[in-house]
Amino acid sequence: MGLTILQQIEETVTVIRRLYPKLNESMGPKTGIVLGSGLGNLASEIAVEAAISYSDIPHFPVSTVEGHQGKLIFGQISGKRVVILSGRFHYYEGYTPAQVVYPIRVLKFLGVETLLLSNAAGGMNKAFKVGDLMVIHDHISLFVVNPLLGKNESSLGPRFPDMSEPYSKVLIARAKEIAASLKIPVHEGVYAGVTGPTFETRAEYKLLHIAGGDAVGMSTVQEVIAARHLGLAVFAMSVITDLGIREEDNIITHEEVLQAAAAAEPKLTALFKGIIESL
Numbered sequence: 001m002g003l004t005i006l007q008q009i010e011e012t013v014t015v016i017r018r019l020y021p022k023l024n025e026s027m028g029p030k031t032g033i034v035l036g037s038g039l040g041n042l043a044s045e046i047a048v049e050a051a052i053s054y055s056d057i058p059h060f061p062v063s064t065v066e067g068h069q070g071k072l073i074f075g076q077i078s079g080k081r082v083v084i085l086s087g088r089f090h091y092y093e094g095y096t097p098a099q100v101v102y103p104i105r106v107l108k109f110l111g112v113e114t115l116l117l118s119n120a121a122g123g124m125n126k127a128f129k130v131g132d133l134m135v136i137h138d139h140i141s142l143f144v145v146n147p148l149l150g151k152n153e154s155s156l157g158p159r160f161p162d163m164s165e166p167y168s169k170v171l172i173a174r175a176k177e178i179a180a181s182l183k184i185p186v187h188e189g190v191y192a193g194v195t196g197p198t199f200e201t202r203a204e205y206k207l208l209h210i211a212g213g214d215a216v217g218m219s220t221v222q223e224v225i226a227a228r229h230l231g232l233a234v235f236a237m238s239v240i241t242d243l244g245i246r247e248e249d250n251i252i253t254h255e256e257v258l259q260a261a262a263a264a265e266p267k268l269t270a271l272f273k274g275i276i277e278s279l
């Protein structure tokens with residue numbers, strides 16, 4: 001018989017602790033970070049204590065996307081101990097929802113209590129411009145597969161998790177204060193999760209906007225569901241890389257998304273550093 005999810009996580013954690021013995025001696029990181037496409041620069045700000053390739057970690061999915069190196073990086077940012085999942089797993093790559101959220105579950109068992117995520121997203125709110133930042137205060141996950149489908153592992157979390165506050169109100173308030181002090185304008189809104197890999201049709205952008213979405217993207221919601229199941233506090237931020245509700249002849253490309261993400265990245269990095277410092 002195969003291993004249960006809990007046995008897999010325990011094996012994974014054992015190997016990570018062996019490869020990063022300091023985890024055993026000192027307090028482990030309380031903050032986990034997942035960075036979006038084209039938004040990986042925060043990882044270069046970390047005073048690295050250990051960088052473990054995903055390929056050396058049992059049961060970890062292996063990264064396939066270009067520009068994602070696939071490493072678990074431990075170290076300090078702004079004097080705070082953090083762990084970065086450098087390399088994210090998207091459902092559109094063909095991973096199962098359980099694989100997409102596996103690293104999030106491992107973070108919890110390494111002692112993480114707060115999860116920070118970023119992503120590139122298409123703007124649908126008419127007030128948004130390319131390069132803007134949006135604090136995610138809620139999401140719509142109905143268009144993706146819920147990662148908690150199937151037998152519930154009760155040692156991870158409850159069968160029917162509450163989702164009334166997927167994104168921590170305390171962290172949202174703090175992020176807005178920090179943004180204001182750094183003079184970085186931020187919007188606040190609802191992230192509509194989709195599977196991709198196609199960008200949306202005009203009719204789909206319209207539908208998602210009418211349904212209550214301010215931005216749309218292909219990541220984050222499955223990870224947030226798993227994180228809330230585990231009881232982690234979550235904060236997430238979108239960088240608006242293109243405008244879904246747009247001129248008739250505006251075509252969206254992955255290159256444009258990456259370029260816009262890179263241009264907005266310094267703002268995001270400054271903000272995340274401020275939030276990490278405050279934790």
Ligand code: HPA
Pocket residue numbers: 120121122123194196199200216217218241242244252257
């Ligand atoms: N749609 C979905 N995902 C995205 C988009 C978009 O417009 N932009 C960046 N990721």
